[in-house]
Amino acid sequence: MNDVINLLKAHKSVRKYKDKAIEEEKIRSIIEAAQSASTSSFIQAYTIISVENKENRAKIAKLGGDQKYIEECPLFLVFCADLNRHKVACDIHDVEMQEGYTESFIIATVDTALAAQNAMIAAESLGLGGVYIGGIRNNPNEISEILNIPTNVYPVFGMCLGYPDEDNDIKERLPMEVVFKKDTYTTDGDLERLKEYDSSIEAYYLDRTKGMRSDTWTGMMARMMSHIPRPHMKAFLEKHGFFMK
Amino acid sequence: MNDVINLLKAHKSVRKYKDKAIEEEKIRSIIEAAQSASTSSFIQAYTIISVENKENRAKIAKLGGDQKYIEECPLFLVFCADLNRHKVACDIHDVEMQEGYTESFIIATVDTALAAQNAMIAAESLGLGGVYIGGIRNNPNEISEILNIPTNVYPVFGMCLGYPDEDNDIKERLPMEVVFKKDTYTTDGDLERLKEYDSSIEAYYLDRTKGMRSDTWTGMMARMMSHIPRPHMKAFLEKHGFFMK
CATH class of the missing domain: 3.40.109.10 (NADH Oxidase)
Structure with a gap:
């Protein structure tokens, strides 16, 4: 832009x-x-x-x-x-x-x-x-x-x-719809979006590590936040x- | 730059x-x-x-x-x-x-x-x-x-x-030496720098308000923080x- x-x-x-x-x-x-x-x-x-x-x-x-x-x-x-x-x-x-x-x-x-x-x-x-x-x-x-x-x-x-x-x-960020909301805080549809994002992050790590690392965003967050x-x-x-x- | x-x-x-x-x-x-x-x-x-x-x-x-x-x-x-x-x-x-x-x-x-x-x-x-x-x-x-x-x-x-x-x-910021330190936190010389900054901020407000407002940075901060x-x-x-x- x-x-x-x-x-x-x-x-x-x-x-x-x-x-x-x-x-x-x-x-x-x-x-x-x-x-x-x-x-x-x-x-x-x-x-x-x-x-x-x-x-x-x-x-x-x-x-x-x-x-x-x-x-x-x-x-x-x-x-x-x-x-x-x-x-x-x-x-x-x-x-x-x-x-x-x-x-x-x-x-x-x-x-x-x-x-x-x-x-x-x-x-x-x-x-x-x-x-x-x-x-x-x-x-x-x-x-x-x-x-x-x-x-x-x-x-x-x-x-x-x-x-x-x-x-x-450059690491792909969360789908914009997950972090950017109109008028009120809502999580409608976010679960699906997180799953898609997980797939995308998983593919990224698999590709970058030639199959050695399989990881997802929710997986990383769950490990960290626990x-x-x-x-x-x-x-x-x-x-x-x-x-x- | x-x-x-x-x-x-x-x-x-x-x-x-x-x-x-x-x-x-x-x-x-x-x-x-x-x-x-x-x-x-x-x-x-x-x-x-x-x-x-x-x-x-x-x-x-x-x-x-x-x-x-x-x-x-x-x-x-x-x-x-x-x-x-x-x-x-x-x-x-x-x-x-x-x-x-x-x-x-x-x-x-x-x-x-x-x-x-x-x-x-x-x-x-x-x-x-x-x-x-x-x-x-x-x-x-x-x-x-x-x-x-x-x-x-x-x-x-x-x-x-x-x-x-x-x-x-654009509002003049604190002198760089006040906020930027080498190696350790020190306030040596800062009191003098703050006084100079106060004078500069005072002149700015006097000029901008045609003498109606006289204020300093430490004065504003003291009012606010109290x-x-x-x-x-x-x-x-x-x-x-x-x-x-």
Whole structure:
């Protein structure tokens, strides 16, 4: 439809990078683009940390699920939801910040994600590729200690970026009718659509692995969702001032 | 730096729209772009509802903070974090979904925001403008009832889109050094930077309002953060299965 939409639709995760640094001006453009994203009531509730220190990278790679590309990628960014500087603003104006509300947690988390997605798109427009790293929530206490992350701030995800040294397939998404509804939430017809999607995903994996892997979307989701997901997150967030009041 | 980054950096909220429908194929491109965003372990944990029904639009506009543009915009999308179809996937494969964990809440909320930001960028690339509507969290119970939103799903935000009938200024963001850190989280020098930013924002409002409004960023944040933010969200989310376990 246009070049921007073609770029968005061409997204695929990239986990293998050329041994080539990203130019400083490109990094600045990526961060500027991130900052240009929408932000709830101008709150700008995020901080982006670029981890250059090699030792810390290695530690985070291990803590983040033993993902080597965290260590190897030219640029590794940690996106933190951040209400710390709003606390500073309250201090400056001698008022008390209302801390620990679920709503503030949502605002800061969404703000962070919108900025990050702009960063990803900006990076891809510059010929880079990357991947989000939810794995930093595997060991958020240790990672927060390494990065010196204070109260009212939490690391939401990481992002590896670099010049691509692999070309993955674009993964077919759910049928549009499953995720896009008119007027009200309804699941009419979705079961059939999910079955068709399962067949399509199954064919994709069979083809890609020459018959070695047979998998479906509902199968993958059932496996994943039947395991307790990172049960330490609640205690970790509370420690960082996000009490879900 | 390139056209995509220029587009990202040119973002401004648009709340006034021409009386012109958005072409169906453009809407489909916007949703396709949304679906192309990164998604945690392929979970695709969101549903987008386009509210066309005029009565419901009017109700939501009122419930969402009496924002007329929710009623008037050509396209109003409600972005919901959605783990309902993953429950269906678990049912299909006869396993029990682990529900109510904070981690799942984060995954679904982030997935939704990434998709939404792609939608916003796609829309802007097509000559449209828009604004996120956090106001749907003012009355999430009523809005969920109108939209028939079930357990394991919650409306994160809305989005108004249309052909712009106003041209707002781009709002200056925080100095990059405040939000972008090397290696560790540090606030060294930030107080000075915030003061400079305050001066710049103050000058902007004075200029724009011909001296009628004097405001600073820390002042706005202090006012906002000293009020309890949507304290009903916790109970609402629990009602919808998000227990923050």
